[in-house]
Amino acid sequence: MxxxxxxxxxxxxxxxxxxxxxxxxxxxxxxxxxxxxxxxxxxxxxxxxxxxxxxxxxxxxxxxxxxxxxxxxxxxxxxPLLFGDAWQKAQIRNLCYAIACDIHPVDNLRVLKYLSTELGIDDEAKNAWYRYWVEVGFEKIELLLDAKYEYCVGDKPSLADVCLVPQVFNALRFNVDMTAYPKIAAIYERCNQLDAFINAAPQNQADAT
The missing domain is CATH 3.40.30.10 (Glutaredoxin)
Structure with missing residues (x-):
């Protein structure tokens, strides 16, 4: 594979x-x-x-x-990364889609390139665009998370955590203030203590430059 x-x-x-x-x-x-x-x-x-x-x-x-x-x-x-009863699985998917469908598409590389090359947006405005859509999304996700859980939905990583961690990594690259989202920040830190997340991190990839 x-x-x-x-x-x-x-x-x-x-x-x-x-x-x-x-x-x-x-x-x-x-x-x-x-x-x-x-x-x-x-x-x-x-x-x-x-x-x-x-x-x-x-x-x-x-x-x-x-x-x-x-x-x-x-x-x-x-x-399993999609676990629990039908309701819990739906909650996992809900968080996944909030990230993969609502935040990521408007902030991915090809959109940012279009803003710069086709619309003539400077770097400061482009970065403000990025932060705005992350912050809008994170505000809602923070409300959906239950602080009693170690991870997004339960006490072990799910597909929701798999989607959340990369989005937080990128948010930090663009200087999003994560103190506004303590539950998200705590999950991010907790996940990044696990080897599976550490070994997948961008800085640990062979093509990292």
């Missing part, structure tokens, strides 16, 4: 964490987003969407991080 990844891609970061938590043997293949390698003919042949991540399996190549995470959950049920 191969994961096409870029060290700072939050979507790829999610999948790296899940692969580690489930202890699935895999190979990481770096694709440099800053050099637009995701638009190369070789990569587009594997993933016509031209996005990261992509997971190459014996059955073919699967793109979109949430689809990959659900696939891993169904095919590698050990160390």
């Amino acid at each position: 191969k994961l096409y990844t870029y060290f700072r891609s939050s979507a790829a970061y999610r999948v790296r964490i899940a692969l580690n938590l489930k202890e699935i043997e895999h190979e990481l293949v770096a694709v440099n987003l800053l050099k637009s390698e995701q638009q190369s003919a070789e990569y587009l042949d594997k993933n016509p969407q031209g996005l990261l991540p992509a997971l190459e399996t014996n059955q073919g190549v699967l793109a979109q991080s949430m689809a990959i995470l659900e696939y891993l959950e169904e095919t590698y049920p050990q160390t």
Whole structure:
């Protein structure tokens, strides 16, 4: 199994964490987003969407991080990341989608590039855009979290934590004040004491620059 990844891609970061938590043997293949390698003919042949991540399996190549995470959950049920009854699973998905559908799409690299290159937005305004949408999202997520839990939904990591940690990492890169979100910050710190999260972190990837 191969994961096409870029060290700072939050979507790829999610999948790296899940692969580690489930202890699935895999190979990481770096694709440099800053050099637009995701638009190369070789990569587009594997993933016509031209996005990261992509997971190459014996059955073919699967793109979109949430689809990959659900696939891993169904095919590698050990160390479940979507657990509990129907209600708890829905809560996990709710948090995942709040991040992957509401925050991430308006703050990903191609949107930020468009703001800079096509609309002529300077770096200060671009960074303010990023922070605004993260803060709007984090305000709501903070309200959804229950402080009685060690992690997002329960006392072990779930897909919600897998999605949250990369988003917090990026928020810190853009100087979001995490003191406004103590429950999120506590979960982030707790997750980053686990080897699966540590080994998936951007600074620990072979292509980190």
